[in-house]
Amino acid sequence: MTARRWIYAALVAVPLLFALAGPLLARGAPGERSIPFGPSPWSPFGTDRLGRDVLAAALTGGQTFLVTGLVTVLGAYLVGFFIGVAAAAATRAWLDDLLMRPVDVLLCIPSLLIIMVAALHTRGSAVAIACAIGLALVAPIARFVRMAAAGVVHGPVMDALRMQGESRAYRYGRYAVRETARPLAADFGVRFTAAVYFLASANFLGLGFDTTSTDWAVSVAANKDALMIAPWSVVLPGALIVLLVVGTNLLVDDLLSDPRSIAAAGARRTGRDA
Known part of the structure; x- marks a missing residue:
C-alpha cells in the first residue's frame, strides 16, 4: 500500500471514526448545557448556539448523516442499475426507448427542486427527502450503467459466447460483472459524493433533519452567523463533510486505477531515477 493511499485512507477514516465511534466517545461529555458560543469544560472547541459542546455534537452528528447517505445511494444504484442493464441488453429499440425516455425527462428536472417539493409536501420528513435524493440520482446512474454495459453486452466476447451456443446465464453474467466492475465502482463513489452534497444542501437549507439536530450540515447552517466568534462550531462539522467527500x-x-497505467508510471519513475 503506497504512502499516497495511506493518506487518502486517513482522510476517509477521520469522519468515519467520528460517525461510527462518535456516540460512544461522546458519552463522557457533560449533559448540562453551557453558555452559547462560549468555552466548554469538556473540549477546547467551545460550545454551539445551544450551549452544547462542539466536539460532542460533531461526535454524535455523523452517524445519521452517513447512514442516510449510504442507504440513499445504495437504493438509487439498485434501481438505476437494473434500468441501465435492461436498456443495454434490450434487443428492440422501442424497449430501450420505453426505459430511457422517462430517465431523460427526469434528468431535466433540477435535483434540488425534487428535494424541496418532497420536503414541502411531507413537512420535512427525512425519509421523504432521502427518497427524493435517491430519485434524483437514479437518472444519471441509469444513463451511466447503460453506457458501461452496452459495449459489454453487445461486444465481441458476448457474440462469441452466443455463437458457441453457450446457454449458461452465469457465464454471461460473470463476464459482464468483471468488465463493468471498475467503472461502476468508480461511479458509485461519485454518486455517494452527490448524495452527501444533496443531503448536506437539504439540511443546510433547513429541509432535512430537525434544526436542533447535531447533524454536521445542520450544525454548519445553525452556527454560521457566529463564524467569527465561535469558528469551531462551523469549521469542525464542515471539515468532516469535506474530508468524507474528498477522501472518498x-x-x-487510487484503488481503481488501471494496473497497466500504474505499472507504466512506476517504470517511468524507475527510468528517471536511473
Whole structure:
C-alpha cells in the first residue's frame, strides 16, 4: 500500500471514526448545557448556539448523516442499475426507448427542486427527502450503467459466447460483472459524493433533519452567523463533510486505477531515477 493511499485512507477514516465511534466517545461529555458560543469544560472547541459542546455534537452528528447517505445511494444504484442493464441488453429499440425516455425527462428536472417539493409536501420528513435524493440520482446512474454495459453486452466476447451456443446465464453474467466492475465502482463513489452534497444542501437549507439536530450540515447552517466568534462550531462539522467527500473520491480513484497505467508510471519513475 503506497504512502499516497495511506493518506487518502486517513482522510476517509477521520469522519468515519467520528460517525461510527462518535456516540460512544461522546458519552463522557457533560449533559448540562453551557453558555452559547462560549468555552466548554469538556473540549477546547467551545460550545454551539445551544450551549452544547462542539466536539460532542460533531461526535454524535455523523452517524445519521452517513447512514442516510449510504442507504440513499445504495437504493438509487439498485434501481438505476437494473434500468441501465435492461436498456443495454434490450434487443428492440422501442424497449430501450420505453426505459430511457422517462430517465431523460427526469434528468431535466433540477435535483434540488425534487428535494424541496418532497420536503414541502411531507413537512420535512427525512425519509421523504432521502427518497427524493435517491430519485434524483437514479437518472444519471441509469444513463451511466447503460453506457458501461452496452459495449459489454453487445461486444465481441458476448457474440462469441452466443455463437458457441453457450446457454449458461452465469457465464454471461460473470463476464459482464468483471468488465463493468471498475467503472461502476468508480461511479458509485461519485454518486455517494452527490448524495452527501444533496443531503448536506437539504439540511443546510433547513429541509432535512430537525434544526436542533447535531447533524454536521445542520450544525454548519445553525452556527454560521457566529463564524467569527465561535469558528469551531462551523469549521469542525464542515471539515468532516469535506474530508468524507474528498477522501472518498481520492481513495476510490487510487484503488481503481488501471494496473497497466500504474505499472507504466512506476517504470517511468524507475527510468528517471536511473
